[in-house]
Amino acid sequence: MKMLKVLIAGAALFTATSGFAADRPVHLRGEVTAVTATDLTITDRKGVKTVVKLPEQAQVLDVSRSSVDAIKENSYLGVAAAPAPEGKVRALGVMVFPEPARGLNEGHFPWDMGDKSTMTNATVAKVSKKSSATELEMRFGGKTQVVVLDKATVYGQFVPGKRELIVVGAKVLVIGAPTADGATAANAVLVGRDGFLPPI
Template structure:
């Protein structure tokens, strides 16, 4: 009897622990633009565009990439791209930036999901299936580039206006992260508000994508 009670108690505690983990809020994606104030091996302090301050922990496997502009003509059928877009009132997607991934990064983050540029923002990572000109819904002038981006669960038609940023990237050293450098930090924010960086983008010759 005593043994059965102990086993039941242990099972109950295990169930409670499992429920607690299930109910714990998931870390939220965060994307911060800022200027590095100070940096160490484990932590970075930055000033945000509005003058606010932020601090982020830096993991040993932090990814640092250098962004550089490319031409619209560098996007081709079968290119693997990541398109940050804003959903328009009629549901159409209008690109803010297109990241042309190097061949070695094909498949990274594949899919279509909400992004961190504000309400209505999306990210679509996939392979360019077709490139046409025209409009998407009521968006565009009829001569804009329209990409069909395909991923494993579907596809999206996205209008790429003339003012969209077209970028690519190459891996960079952490040595590029010095005080005064403008960066974009991608990571997560925990329930207690603490930020953990996963990757940091620096721009070649000061180039950075729009927020």
């Protein structure tokens, strides 16, 4: 039960948002270059530094590498994807949910990993092996979405983590929200293991 509560509290990363709404969560990806008891500094791949407030209640998720082999029928996934022909989407990053997190924020909605990118949180109903890729039929709320996995797809998995994982050099995805003073406060910090950048 404790694990489920932590996952729910940290699940802002998989939450549907209303496209370009002013209250849309802030997503920051990069490397931790400074950290204190109250904030951390993230440097993205372009060298831009952002200081983020780190409240006591901010959740930490421990993210490690996974692979296509972890995906089976009935797996529950979060898939960040780009548009593909015939109404399909091409998976950029896949997060394999632990069983206690099954069903969290189920749906298909806009994401921020490129033009017209999406997030699909759903159950794998069917796995089809193709010559150059694997296709997943994912079901959510009575709907389906076909997801194409290819050689460029990155896979991860997560469990609740500890604040001690947030150290200089760690690769992170921070999900935050704007504060009244114009800063960003972290709601959840996804910390990649061994230099792994969370794939969503």
